[in-house]
Amino acid sequence: MNKSILVVFIIVLFAVIVQPIFAQIKPGLYDGDAFQGEYIFADYLDWLKTYTRDGGNYTIVIGKNETVNNVVLDYNKKQVTVTLKPSVGERTITFDGANPYSTLSLFVIKTGVTFVLEEGIVIKGLQSGNPTLVDVEGGNFIMNGGAVRDSIAAYVYGGSGVLINGGTFTMNGGVISGNRARSSDTHFKGGGVYILTELLLWTVAL
Numbered sequence: 001m002n003k004s005i006l007v008v009f010i011i012v013l014f015a016v017i018v019q020p021i022f023a024q025i026k027p028g029l030y031d032g033d034a035f036q037g038e039y040i041f042a043d044y045l046d047w048l049k050t051y052t053r054d055g056g057n058y059t060i061v062i063g064k065n066e067t068v069n070n071v072v073l074d075y076n077k078k079q080v081t082v083t084l085k086p087s088v089g090e091r092t093i094t095f096d097g098a099n100p101y102s103t104l105s106l107f108v109i110k111t112g113v114t115f116v117l118e119e120g121i122v123i124k125g126l127q128s129g130n131p132t133l134v135d136v137e138g139g140n141f142i143m144n145g146g147a148v149r150d151s152i153a154a155y156v157y158g159g160s161g162v163l164i165n166g167g168t169f170t171m172n173g174g175v176i177s178g179n180r181a182r183s184s185d186t187h188f189k190g191g192g193v194y195i196l197t198e199l200l201l202w203t204v205a206l
Contacts, residue, residue: 024088027063031056041066041093054078062091062121069096073139074110082113084146086120094124095133095151105132109139109167117146117174125151125160125179132163133179139167143174148192153181159194169193 028038029047036047044060052058052075062084073082084093095106106123109115115134117123123133123146133151134141141162153160161179162169180191 025061025085027061027087030059030061038063041068045071048073048075048080048082052078052080054080057081057083059083059085061085061087062093063087065092065094067094067096069106070104070108071106072108072110073113073115074108075113077110077112079112080114081116083116083118084121085118088120090120090122092122092124095126095131105135105163107133108135108137109141111138111167113139114142115139116142116144117148119145119173121146123148125149132159133161135159135163135165136167136169137165140170141167142170143172143176145173147175147177148179149175150178152179153191159196160191162193163196164193165196 026035026038029036029044031051039047041060041062048058056078058081060082063086073080093106106125107115125133132153133148141164148161151160160181161176176192181194
């Protein structure tokens, strides 16, 4: 085989097979850069409730699609950052659908908490109906990428995708799409993003 052809073949082989393997991040919970272990999603939340410290920066690397319900990020007003990112490619977190008429949102971000969504994470609702997907209640929601999509508000008084009730929402990237509130009831307001309060800082990077 011609040496130049062999070199090209090796480069292509590395790009297609080897490089993606190294690009994959090990799934699990990270305290800063320190790996804490790989668990099911509910156990990550339990760990955070137990070990979260003021000023902590935590990352949950999602290795598979998850189905969850009512994740409340509340650490007694400690200043905490919780980031979701995929191990590789795209990972979806879907509302579990057990009670579509619940008023409990999928993610609730309380005071002191900064919730960061990175590229490749999709927070997804149900076309059959669900509560708000991301409810900002005094905390900070940052979208650096990813998506909040495909949600129909079943029994909430505002918002299907993102509901802002105090706090901040910064959208540096990502997509909010396919979210709507049912129009048959005047209580249902907003689709993609619904602002419930005037005490809001909402920034969008262009």
